[in-house]
Amino acid sequence: MSQLREQALKAKEASYQLSVTGVSQKNDALIKIAEKLIQKKDYILEENKKDLLHAEENGVKPTMLDRLRLTEQRIYDMAEGVRQVVALKDPVGEVINMTERPNGLVIGKKRVPLGLVGIIYEARPNVTVDAVCLTLKTGNATLLRGGKEALCSNLALTAVMREAITEAGLPESTVEILSDTSRETAKEMMQLSGILDVLIPRGGAGLIKTVVENATVPVIETGTGNCHTYVDDSADLEMALSILINAKTQRPSVCNACESLLVSEKIAEEFLPMAKTALEEKGVELRGCEKTRKIIPINAATNEDFYTEYNDLILSVKIVSGIDEAISHINLHNTKHSECIVTKDYANSQKFLKSVDAAAVYINASTRFTDGFEFGYGAEIGISTQKLHARGPMGLEALTTIKYIIYGNGQIRG
């Protein structure tokens, strides 16, 4: 048996114990994790330093180095994040729709943990702690495969968390992490059918594509966002500008940032010059369709541009004939993440809300709000861009499923 399979089976075994563990004991483990992260911070920082040195030697990009770097403050922040999870309501155990059938069977739907959750992610040590705490809170075991650049940090964080978990009387294998970060092992993990109950990739489009193409276990696709802002005929242009600037520039590297601007032809001549000035002031490069370029002098957008999530200070721009073309353009090009219309027209606002196919559809607000914290969930395991199980920001409930519980007294089927 491969080491991966052995670890996975141990974690699966642990998941059965966790599934019948009450919330007090799970919270106790979380509190101990928070304490121990701070207590062992020197060890964690030392291990993190090894990763950083190695990454620098390999010429890793500064943005990635920043995501990889832990500091004393960041460890305090991690611990604070764990304590916030303690305060959240555990969704496990709730029974809904309990009813008595005509034959006397009493049937209810009980919320239960998923079981063993796999997470594949990039070189971000904070995800290690975050993912473990959310899955533990909901009674799941976790199998982690982090980016190879963060291996020493991840092993250290996991060791610390396992110590805390054991002290709380829960099985060590609540968390298992792969120390072999090869692609072959990652692929083997994606195909642990019957062992892994769900696999959540957290990272860029490339990682997610690899997982979707190779996994045989159920996957929740997260993240990629080719989000649009559509400025309608009747939009308040000042509001449109404020929303556009926020959606594009407040944090351009994230999935709910705006990547494409659609403008109704009726207001294009007035709005586009305003938008150009304001966006260029923020350092944004605009790439426009032909009609757009007749109004403002910018680079040409290719067909490919309209399918692209830049995650950068670049924006594609297209003039559309009105709401109908806006909707069909979005439904063809988007990644089903977040979409916005800016309008004063009641009928158009409702049409957009109804017809656009996306996890989150906004009237007159920035797409940047698509986020578990902004939606009031207090936590987020990712943003689902698929339609099964969970859609949009995933809070704790997305880490659970239901089972039917049936109370009988000898019923048989006739």
Added chain:
Amino acid sequence: MSQLREQALKAKEASYQLSVTGVSQKNDALIKIAEKLIQKKDYILEENKKDLLHAEENGVKPTMLDRLRLTEQRIYDMAEGVRQVVALKDPVGEVINMTERPNGLVIGKKRVPLGLVGIIYEARPNVTVDAVCLTLKTGNATLLRGGKEALCSNLALTAVMREAITEAGLPESTVEILSDTSRETAKEMMQLSGILDVLIPRGGAGLIKTVVENATVPVIETGTGNCHTYVDDSADLEMALSILINAKTQRPSVCNACESLLVSEKIAEEFLPMAKTALEEKGVELRGCEKTRKIIPINAATNEDFYTEYNDLILSVKIVSGIDEAISHINLHNTKHSECIVTKDYANSQKFLKSVDAAAVYINASTRFTDGFEFGYGAEIGISTQKLHARGPMGLEALTTIKYIIYGNGQIRG
């Protein structure tokens, strides 16, 4: 572009129109389908006869021929089934958890259709009508790929339904069916990422395995059931016998039938001889573990037997030391479908309910009840054995998803 892709894109386009269609128009289309199935019954029966002749020539098994065969009565039954779908509540459009956030954003979760639903199934023409009606009722378009032996019947049924759908003012491509039933095309269908919103295989373990291994689109696994009946120390043995006989023999070919009997060693000497007599009277072959064979003379069960869904009059039998071994044996061997304990002990009943990992867990009732109609859903698109999205019998709601709708008045993120 392949013909499959062309059909899928047409159906995807239709799905956008369907997603904004009200329930009256969808019901109108269903009523017209019911009428037209009867009106065109001679044509349908003629096409079905071609399939039957061809199947007989190819030496297809009688049980499969029976599933393939349409009769006048079966067409009337189909039409009646469609009328029952008309009477069901459409889950689409409901908005839940609508709340105002501190920044004034009003956020709600709206139930919406999945979009384009793919169904891959075996040579059962009734599934063609059933699947189309349930997906249409919930505002989805459907891409069908049925078993090759039923091709003429399926093309005829689809042509009739498309005529009815068009007369109701809905797009013809609400239903698309593959006329090419090759394995290559089926595989291409499983990989229509970005077009197919979900793929539901309906059929035996082989079909489901092929889909799970090849699909890149989201899949809902259905059907396979290695279900257990555990007879606890304190069971009412007459009740246990009645439940066991029902679960094993009332319809042995289906997924919620019992495939494995677990007996506590404390009552094995009393119960096993009773069970043997009653089961053998019904023509059931028993295959037992070593301890079992010391009490009753039956064939030996291999390790493989305890993983097998026979779908036939065969039952594996194992003596366990008590509730804990029963639970761990089930969690290791089952397919997460339906599991039953027969007991008079309160604590053991609750432990079993809590610890067994399955879609449906029964105390003192036959596993045969796991069914959309028996659970009161009025319809069933299949029984999910996975944990994502839907678990257990899937009614109309399983064919929908949610989207967040957000009403703002200029909010931007700080």
